Amino acid sequence: MxxxxxxxxxxxxxxxxxxxxxxxxxxxxxxxxTVFCEESRLAYDRVHLSAxxxxxxxxxxxxxxxxxxxxxxxxxxTGETVTGIDRGYKxxxxxxxxxxSYDKLVLATGSYPFVPPVPGHDRQQCLVYRTIDDLDxxxxxxxxxxxxxxxxxxxxxxxxxxxxxxxxxxxxxxxxAPRLMAVQLDNGGGAMLRQKIEALGVSVHTxxxxxxxxxxEECFHKMNFADGEVLxxxxxxxxxxxxxxxxxxxxxxxxxxxxxxxVINNNCQTSDPSIYAIGECALWNKQIFGLVxxxxxxxxxxxxxxxxxxxxxxxxxxxxxxxLMGVDVASIGDAHGQTPGARVYSFVDERAEVYKKLVxxxxxxxxxxxxxxxxxxxxxxxxxxxxxxxxLPEYPDTLILPNRGDDKQTGLGVAALPETAQICSCHDVSKxxxxxxxxxxxxxxxxxxxxxxxxxxxGGCSALLTDLVxxxxxxxxxEVNRDLCEHFPxxxxxxxxxxxxxxxxxFDELLEKHGRGHGCEICRPxxxxxxxxxxxxxILTEQNVGLQDTNDTFMANMQKDGTYSVVPRVAGxxxxxxxxxxxxxxxxxxNLYSKITGGQRVDLFGARLEQLPDIWQELIDAGFETGHAYxxxxxxxxxxxxxxxxxxxVDDSVGLAIDLENRYKGLRAPHKIKFAVSGCxxxxxxxxxxxxxxIATEKGWNLYVCGNGGMKPRHGDLFATDLDRDTLIRxxxxxxxxxxxTADRLQRTSVWMENMEGGLDYLRQVIxxxxxxxxxxxxxxxxxxxxxxxxEWKTTLESPQALKRFRHFVNSEAPDSNVIFVEERQQIRPxxxxxxxxxxxxxIKLVS
Amino acid sequence: MTTTKHWTAVCSQNDxxxxxxxxxxxxxxxxxxxxVKKQQAVFAIANHDPFSQANVLSRGLIGSKGDDLFVASPxxxxxxxxxxxxxxxxxxxxxxxxxxxIEQGQVEVLI
Numbered sequence: 001m002x003x004x005x006x007x008x009x010x011x012x013x014x015x016x017x018x019x020x021x022x023x024x025x026x027x028x029x030x031x032x033x034t035v036f037c038e039e040s041r042l043a044y045d046r047v048h049l050s051a052x053x054x055x056x057x058x059x060x061x062x063x064x065x066x067x068x069x070x071x072x073x074x075x076x077x078t079g080e081t082v083t084g085i086d087r088g089y090k091x092x093x094x095x096x097x098x099x100x101s102y103d104k105l106v107l108a109t110g111s112y113p114f115v116p117p118v119p120g121h122d123r124q125q126c127l128v129y130r131t132i133d134d135l136d137x138x139x140x141x142x143x144x145x146x147x148x149x150x151x152x153x154x155x156x157x158x159x160x161x162x163x164x165x166x167x168x169x170x171x172x173x174x175x176x177a178p179r180l181m182a183v184q185l186d187n188g189g190g191a192m193l194r195q196k197i198e199a200l201g202v203s204v205h206t207x208x209x210x211x212x213x214x215x216x217e218e219c220f221h222k223m224n225f226a227d228g229e230v231l232x233x234x235x236x237x238x239x240x241x242x243x244x245x246x247x248x249x250x251x252x253x254x255x256x257x258x259x260x261x262x263v264i265n266n267n268c269q270t271s272d273p274s275i276y277a278i279g280e281c282a283l284w285n286k287q288i289f290g291l292v293x294x295x296x297x298x299x300x301x302x303x304x305x306x307x308x309x310x311x312x313x314x315x316x317x318x319x320x321x322x323x324l325m326g327v328d329v330a331s332i333g334d335a336h337g338q339t340p341g342a343r344v345y346s347f348v349d350e351r352a353e354v355y356k357k358l359v360x361x362x363x364x365x366x367x368x369x370x371x372x373x374x375x376x377x378x379x380x381x382x383x384x385x386x387x388x389x390x391x392l393p394e395y396p397d398t399l400i401l402p403n404r405g406d407d408k409q410t411g412l413g414v415a416a417l418p419e420t421a422q423i424c425s426c427h428d429v430s431k432x433x434x435x436x437x438x439x440x441x442x443x444x445x446x447x448x449x450x451x452x453x454x455x456x457x458x459g460g461c462s463a464l465l466t467d468l469v470x471x472x473x474x475x476x477x478x479e480v481n482r483d484l485c486e487h488f489p490x491x492x493x494x495x496x497x498x499x500x501x502x503x504x505x506x507f508d509e510l511l512e513k514h515g516r517g518h519g520c521e522i523c524r525p526x527x528x529x530x531x532x533x534x535x536x537x538x539i540l541t542e543q544n545v546g547l548q549d550t551n552d553t554f555m556a557n558m559q560k561d562g563t564y565s566v567v568p569r570v571a572g573x574x575x576x577x578x579x580x581x582x583x584x585x586x587x588x589x590x591n592l593y594s595k596i597t598g599g600q601r602v603d604l605f606g607a608r609l610e611q612l613p614d615i616w617q618e619l620i621d622a623g624f625e626t627g628h629a630y631x632x633x634x635x636x637x638x639x640x641x642x643x644x645x646x647x648x649x650v651d652d653s654v655g656l657a658i659d660l661e662n663r664y665k666g667l668r669a670p671h672k673i674k675f676a677v678s679g680c681x682x683x684x685x686x687x688x689x690x691x692x693x694x695i696a697t698e699k700g701w702n703l704y705v706c707g708n709g710g711m712k713p714r715h716g717d718l719f720a721t722d723l724d725r726d727t728l729i730r731x732x733x734x735x736x737x738x739x740x741x742t743a744d745r746l747q748r749t750s751v752w753m754e755n756m757e758g759g760l761d762y763l764r765q766v767i768x769x770x771x772x773x774x775x776x777x778x779x780x781x782x783x784x785x786x787x788x789x790x791x792e793w794k795t796t797l798e799s800p801q802a803l804k805r806f807r808h809f810v811n812s813e814a815p816d817s818n819v820i821f822v823e824e825r826q827q828i829r830p831x832x833x834x835x836x837x838x839x840x841x842x843x844i845k846l847v848s
Numbered sequence: 849m850t851t852t853k854h855w856t857a858v859c860s861q862n863d864x865x866x867x868x869x870x871x872x873x874x875x876x877x878x879x880x881x882x883x884v885k886k887q888q889a890v891f892a893i894a895n896h897d898p899f900s901q902a903n904v905l906s907r908g909l910i911g912s913k914g915d916d917l918f919v920a921s922p923x924x925x926x927x928x929x930x931x932x933x934x935x936x937x938x939x940x941x942x943x944x945x946x947x948x949x950i951e952q953g954q955v956e957v958l959i
Contacts, residue, residue: 486913518867518886520911521920521927546867550907550922553868558922562902805870808903810859810881812873818896818903833901 003032009082010108014279014295016043016063021303033074038081053166055718085252109245111280115238120213126236129160142167145234153180157239158324172203184331189371192355196327244281257283266312268302276302321379328376333386334369345397356400380464414468424454424461485522488515492745506543526745532668533740536788551630561830565605567629572639572657573600582622593827599636610807616793625791633668637661642679651696653679666789670743688716691749708750717760734767737778857954869906871895880906891930892948892957897921
């Protein structure tokens with residue numbers, strides 16, 4: 001059978017979804033696919049475009065991928081645009097003069113930003129906000145600007161305004177309508193949004209009809225409005241809506257709508273059955289869908305139709321939830337109450353700046369729509385009520401009123417949701433899909449997220465998904481027991497709070513008050529860690545020593561043969577020649593295997609227990625201190641050489657790294673913590689793979705959090721930008737202490753973040769906005785740890801009692817005869833069992 | 849077994865570390881000694897960890913699982929009963945355990 005020649009015009013988000021769906025259908029082999037991508041870049045995430053100005057790169061935003069496309073066998077032509085269709089010959093022509101025949105053609109040409117035909121709209125520094133190239137042009141123009149203005153106060157306009165504030169411009173928003181987000185919000189919601197956005201320093205001008213743009217006096221432009229007022233600005237961004245890119249359809253006489261848009265049927269076919277249109281260029285039932293989710297749905301429908309499936313497009317819910325400049329905004333269904341007989345409940349809290357409105361049916365039984373500004377927590381619940389026609393509670397207002405008593409919020413029980421209820425709209429995951437994932441072996445929220453991708457898009461459904469997963473697990477009889485172990489009927493977080501509040505200083509006291517039995521290898525180190533995080537006492541006191549893992553007990557890292565490795569601290573990876581020589585001398589004297597670690601220090605292996613005090617005495621005499629390589633604690637702060645030496649460095653990364661390492665050294669935590677500091681955006685210290693990563697910018701320091709290398713790598717999240725040193729340290733203090741307070745045992749910051757309800761935004765609220773009023777307390781707790789630091793090895797060497805343990809036998813000076821080394825590449829290594837059997841020799845020569 | 853066993857003093861009571869372990873050399877055998885404070889009792893098992901082949905059990909953390917007192921190997925974390933030497937994670941594995949007591953300030957092992 002010959003292959004169907006399939007041509008796709010456009011590789012935006014929806015165009016990419018089409019290709020993905022085609023690949024997922026398993027029928028790629030039946031098609032010979034050619035994709036024309038007008039931009040030089042393959043598909044990227046336009047929804048999160050403003051992230052480009054807060055640290056994301058074009059690679060971060062990318063969705064399409066040349067290697068992936070190639071592996072699918074697609075012929076992809078970037079920088080080439082389809083300019084004509086000959087429907088008679090079934091062929092397309094391109095701007096590069098190419099002519100290509102097709103059996104089926106898919107138009108995924110998207111839209112373009114509408115620029116009102118105001119005189120002066122085509123002046124320099126008048127730009128639009130749609131593509132990465134646009135963003136580069138904006139960034140360039142912003143360099144010579146002080147003031148920036150967005151024309152259009154809709155969803156995209158406010159995104160663009162955020163971009164301008166991120167670029168450091170004094171920002172204005174000019175809107176023709178009397179309120180912001182006129183399509184999604186009513187007057188009350190628009191007013192609240194305006195209040196909140198103005199508090200963030202953006203000036204909002206509503207009911208402004210721009211008549212002329214000409215030369216300004218103080219700024220590059222002057223905008224002249226119909227009411228006689230003027231606004232001076234250096235940069236203008238038009239974001240006054242979108243228009244479908246339907247010119248190909250018009251020129252080839254496909255049916256288009258009166259106000260634009262390529263008319264499609266429920267199969268996403270145009271008036272020519274061989275041609276499909278999907279996404280923002282398509283007009284279904286006289287509607288353009290300017291959101292990505294409906295576009296993705298169209299893409300799937302078109303693939304289904306092309307491959308003999310029966311999916312159809314029957315409209316899409318245009319409810320949205322988003323965060324505009326940190327403000328939660330949501331609009332559901334018939335937000336304006338246009339359904340005949342609709343009734344409204346509303347709630348306004350001017351102090352907390354929250355506005356909520358419900359639109360219900362005449363009989364009060366069905367939710368028709370809703371608006372949430374300032375607090376959109378109930379979005380998921382309300383959306384499910386609306387989409388599934390679930391009957392409302394007797395008093396629907398309880399759904400939006402604040403919950404001040406002990407009563408459970410009248411939320412929607414997840415049990416009430418039908419199987420078809422869509423939990424995650426970004427990835428189209430239904431309740432049935434979640435249940436299937438659980439049936440298929442997923443046991444945790446993280447598993448379900450990984451398997452279904454639910455809650456990994458905008459994250460708006462994460463609370464709902466958590467409820468659903470917990471509910472389903474309980475239904476399946478899986479007891480979600482979060483007790484630390486059989487000795488304590490508490491979580492780690494509970495124990496942390498008990499220890500803090502009751503000022504418990506020892507494991508025995510905690511066990512007596514709140515536990516049973518003797519403890520175990522789970523709770524003992526966990527409690528030991530909490531006690532250290534809270535009180536920072538010496539870890540080898542009589543009451544603490546039984547809580548430490550062997551590595552902490554002997555303050556070295558046990559290796560497979562029972563010997564230890566020794567790692568002195570080398571803050572920031574900076575070391576003098578004299579100290580390097582000492583490391584070499586010690587290694588040589590005790591015949592230790594030497595290796596450079598990933599954390600920019602030196603690891604000395606093969607030390608026997610009884611050698612550790614002597615080795616450390618020499619190291620401490622030379623000015624070293626313990627490196628805590630053995631602890632669940634701060635390990636290293638890696639750094640690049642920074643502006644001191646590097647031609648590209650913009651700040652002193654080594655200096656900051658040393659200060660950070662010295663500040664947090666000795667801090668014990670649920671798991672190990674690694675930092676890095678890079679002196680410029682080239683990121684040679686790989687800070688984005690660390691728990692705490694800091695990267696120098698021209699204006700300060702960017703802070704990344706919760707990154708990880710290791711088994712499951714995770715890029716750190718950009719937490720805050722352009723911080724001064726004091727703010728940076730304050731944030732890190734708070735983040736680390738909040739991590740210590742709330743993480744599970746042995747939970748790295750990356751997993752802690754993945755499991756945190758509300759994720760990065762929530763953490764920002766807690767740390768930056770101090771939403772839990774914990775900030776000062778966390779800082780004081782950290783200050784205590786910093787002030788009570790001690791080098792544990794120094795303390796140990798001064799304690800004859802503690803030193804007693806550093807011998808293999810309590811009753812003999814003999815070394816452990818089982819420790820045998822052989823030589824490899826001029827250094828020692830542990831003998832293998834066969835080698836041991838062969839040698840049966842004396843243990844390696846003792847060094848006096 | 850026909851070998852005669854004797855109570856052998858191996859170290860002073862003061863050498864013990866509460867809720868933790870030490871190792872003594874008895875003839876050619878490495879014996880791990882644990883002192884459990886709550887019960888004021890001393891236990892003696894082999895120091896050799898059969899899973900890692902390292903002589904390290906005296907450096908593990910002790911605890912209880914139900915009524916069993918155990919030490920967790922510091923290498924791969926298997927649990928060994930302090931009284932019997934039985935491995936709680938693998939019924940086919942058992943290490944040696946000896947009766948132990950404190951007599952007149954001395955720790956004695958029946959070995």
